[in-house]
Amino acid sequence: MARIAGVDLPNKHVEIALTYIYGIGRTSAVKICNTVKIDPNRQMNDLSNEEVNELRKIIENEYKVEGRLRTEMALNIKRLMDIGCYRGLRHRRGLPVRGQRTRTNARTRKGKKKTVANKKKS
DSSP states (O other): OOEETTEEOOSSBHHHHGGGSTTOOHHHHHHHHHHHTOOTTSBGGGSOHHHHHHHHHHHHHHOOOHHHHHHHHHHHHHHHHHHTOHHHHHHHHTOOSSSOOOSSOOHHHHOSOOOOOOOOOO
């Protein structure tokens, strides 16, 4: 089992296995395979150690992945919250950030329903 950027890659096609690394999607995976001149449809276990090392070098040098990417994204969100812009306030309150409706839906961001009691009609 190959280990790149601190992630154990499963025995799948190289193109798919690389997407297990946070920050690498399908298009990036195909580009990486093309630069290393590896067929994207080969299995990970069929790769030699030299090919795995080439993959590792390219990913470490040219892509921001895993921990570095996560910290950068967290700092970006923290910056938005610190300057108090609209997006930062939405992050702080745990509401949808990109203009989605909140009257219905938005349950992923808002969490479990909290029923608000009505005032008695006198």
